[in-house]
Amino acid sequence: MKMFCLLLALALLAALPMAAVAEESSLYVKKVENLPEDFIFGMDASCVPALEASGVKYYDFDGSEADVYQVLADNGINYIRVRIWNDPFNSEGKGYGGGNCDIANAVAIGKRATASGMKLLVNFHYSDFWADPGKQMVPKAWKGMDIEQKTEAVYQYTLNCLTQLKEAGVDVGMVQIGNETNNYMCGEKTWFNIQYLMQAGAKATREVFPQALVALHFANPEKVGNYETYAKKMDYYQVDYDVFASSYYPYWHGSMENLTNTLSAIATTYGKKVMVMETSYAYTGADTDFNGNTIGDGGAIEKAYPFTVQGQANHLRALTDAIVNDTVNGIGVVYWEGTWISVGGQSWEENHEKWETYGSGWASSYAAAYDAADAGRYYGGCAVDNQALFDEHGKPLESRKVFNLMREGNEIPLMADALEDVTIICDLNAPLALPETINAVMTDDSKQAIPVIWDFTGEMDQQMHSSGVAQYIITGHAGGMEARCYVSMVEYNYLQDYSFEEQSPLWQITDLKKADELYIEDKKTDSLTGTRHMHFWSAAKDSVEFTLEQKAQNLPGGKYRFTVSIMGGDAGKTDIYAYAKVNGETVASAPMTITSYGNWDTAVTPDFTCEATDEVVVGVYVKCQGAGNGAWGKIDDALLNSVK
Numbered sequence: 001m002k003m004f005c006l007l008l009a010l011a012l013l014a015a016l017p018m019a020a021v022a023e024e025s026s027l028y029v030k031k032v033e034n035l036p037e038d039f040i041f042g043m044d045a046s047c048v049p050a051l052e053a054s055g056v057k058y059y060d061f062d063g064s065e066a067d068v069y070q071v072l073a074d075n076g077i078n079y080i081r082v083r084i085w086n087d088p089f090n091s092e093g094k095g096y097g098g099g100n101c102d103i104a105n106a107v108a109i110g111k112r113a114t115a116s117g118m119k120l121l122v123n124f125h126y127s128d129f130w131a132d133p134g135k136q137m138v139p140k141a142w143k144g145m146d147i148e149q150k151t152e153a154v155y156q157y158t159l160n161c162l163t164q165l166k167e168a169g170v171d172v173g174m175v176q177i178g179n180e181t182n183n184y185m186c187g188e189k190t191w192f193n194i195q196y197l198m199q200a201g202a203k204a205t206r207e208v209f210p211q212a213l214v215a216l217h218f219a220n221p222e223k224v225g226n227y228e229t230y231a232k233k234m235d236y237y238q239v240d241y242d243v244f245a246s247s248y249y250p251y252w253h254g255s256m257e258n259l260t261n262t263l264s265a266i267a268t269t270y271g272k273k274v275m276v277m278e279t280s281y282a283y284t285g286a287d288t289d290f291n292g293n294t295i296g297d298g299g300a301i302e303k304a305y306p307f308t309v310q311g312q313a314n315h316l317r318a319l320t321d322a323i324v325n326d327t328v329n330g331i332g333v334v335y336w337e338g339t340w341i342s343v344g345g346q347s348w349e350e351n352h353e354k355w356e357t358y359g360s361g362w363a364s365s366y367a368a369a370y371d372a373a374d375a376g377r378y379y380g381g382c383a384v385d386n387q388a389l390f391d392e393h394g395k396p397l398e399s400r401k402v403f404n405l406m407r408e409g410n411e412i413p414l415m416a417d418a419l420e421d422v423t424i425i426c427d428l429n430a431p432l433a434l435p436e437t438i439n440a441v442m443t444d445d446s447k448q449a450i451p452v453i454w455d456f457t458g459e460m461d462q463q464m465h466s467s468g469v470a471q472y473i474i475t476g477h478a479g480g481m482e483a484r485c486y487v488s489m490v491e492y493n494y495l496q497d498y499s500f501e502e503q504s505p506l507w508q509i510t511d512l513k514k515a516d517e518l519y520i521e522d523k524k525t526d527s528l529t530g531t532r533h534m535h536f537w538s539a540a541k542d543s544v545e546f547t548l549e550q551k552a553q554n555l556p557g558g559k560y561r562f563t564v565s566i567m568g569g570d571a572g573k574t575d576i577y578a579y580a581k582v583n584g585e586t587v588a589s590a591p592m593t594i595t596s597y598g599n600w601d602t603a604v605t606p607d608f609t610c611e612a613t614d615e616v617v618v619g620v621y622v623k624c625q626g627a628g629n630g631a632w633g634k635i636d637d638a639l640l641n642s643v644k
């Protein structure tokens with residue numbers, strides 16, 4: 001009875017809503033509807049002890065030095081995730097880095113998390129160093145074991161680690177059996193073997209922490225069908241688990257819609273809980289520790305939000321909303337290593353010494369003993385310091401407040417947060433018109449056009465027009481921020497679908513002799529560029545005669561030339577030429593020849609002029625008598641360029 005009362009009291013305590021914190025914040029945060037009180041807001045903070053040993057200090061919002069786990073707890077984080085490597089040390093006891101995350105590190109972190117009222121999410125890699133979809137190396141001590149021995153080793157190891165955590169009084173809420181185990185785990189490469197290891201880890205977890213959730217963790221939700229396959233295998237082998245978890249890095253892992261649909265299908269089909277086990281977002285493109293970052297400022301990355309503190313918060317808010325409201329059985333979102341910041345040195349050398357000594361970089365040179373090909377070659381510092389929720393000095397970023405703020409919302413007046421980059425492709429022979437307004441990305445991620453002033457002179461303009469094909473960045477300012485315009489000076493092509501890749505209906509084929517084959521073909525090896533081209537073939541003599549034309553759209557008045565390429569064979573006597581017609585009259589043409597496979601002949605017409613109101617048609621006329629097997633050929637890359 002006494003026990004019952006205690007449990008009841010605890011249950012009531014747990015059911016009490018969190019004290020509503022009316023927090024002042026400059027972040028715009030739209031409330032996430034239906035957000036459960038016990039929704040998991042996790043933070044992977046595995047590197048903290050190594051960083052602290054390297055001299056890193058963390059601060060609270062009031063500027064005072066603080067226990068980072070307490071800061072996290074105060075800001076709505078209720079789970080701390082920690083990775084465990086079996087033995088991340090070489091034979092001389094030198095750490096491989098990445099936080100040297102062994103079980104002792106996990107116990108130390110677990111105690112601090114528990115003291116701050118958070119649960120621990122234990123992440124077993126079953127490796128001596130990083131495990132991910134591309135790498136699942138077996139621990140040194142387990143090398144050469146057969147699957148039966150390895151299964152027993154996983155069981156004993158999991159049992160032992162979890163017992164240590166239990167004896168230390170750590171509140172373990174979830175245990176992850178393997179990290180990003182896409183088809184591989186602990187050196188095993190078949191699901192038949194992997195499932196034994198997963199079963200062993202789950203069994204040990206159930207024995208030590210019967211209340212804890214057992215999670216499996218995978219990556220690459222964007223790969224169609226993969227998650228369904230994994231879940232089906234788990235079901236077939238009856239692997240005992242509660243949570244199907246996914247990494248979700250928005251730069252690489254497809255749309256949020258795909259993520260939620262994929263996870264929901266698994267939740268529905270197999271009755272599992274689902275969650276995001278890792279995510280992060282950059283608050284800046286800049287690096288702070290002299291070790292380049294995985295996500296920089298680079299234009300190749302698809303950015304859903306600007307790389308700002310508000311952008312970081314917007315990503316987290318959108319992902320949480322997607323997992324809460326668009327996902328079946330979605331239970332949480334865990335941020336990856338939001339506490340991993342620079343070790344603070346003023347040079348690479350200074351930081352390198354700390355990374356080597358304390359294991360506070362992603363890998364130390366000592367990792368070569370275990371992973372010579374990757375860590376042993378590319379060891380260094382932190383590649384995610386620009387995605388942390390603390391700045392380089394350990395001061396919390398405003399985005400840290402988003403976890404609390406999304407419960408009630410903080411819909412303050414909108415402000416401009418960043419500027420959208422402008423991209424212009426400019427004809428070398430046409431004037432460069434820079435826009436007078438630029439889109440400001442507002443704090444709610446809406447766009448608003450604002451006036452922009454470009455730092456652009458007549459001298460620059462002249463130089464850009466006289467330096468040939470090249471790329472430039474023109475800067476300016478708008479709304480107190482730096483604006484950027486990426487300009488490509490090109491020989492602009494006024495034709496649509498110049499390489500037949502889009503099968504544009506603007507290309508008109510007129511078949512005058514009913515060739516056996518005359519169509520756009522998808523065959524990369526026969527294309528000049530891209531994968532498609534115009535193909536023709538006909539067996540009978542004198543059965544190839546056609547034109548291929550495009551009427552230019554919105555062509556400004558001026559001087560132009562037309563260029564197009566052809567190759568083919570077995571053509572016999574031919575009459576082939578490229579031409580341009582203005583108002584139905586041929587004004588320029590250039591002959592073309594067919595010789596043999598792979599020998600492209602490129603025709604360039606003489607220059608011709610037109611007015612803006614004229615109808616301009618360019619095309620190729622092809623007539624082949626045919627020889628032997630019948631004429632065949634390929635036409636590709638049609639260019640209508642302006643000429644000075």
Ligand code: CA
Nearest residue numbers: 291292382383
């Ligand atoms: Ca870095």
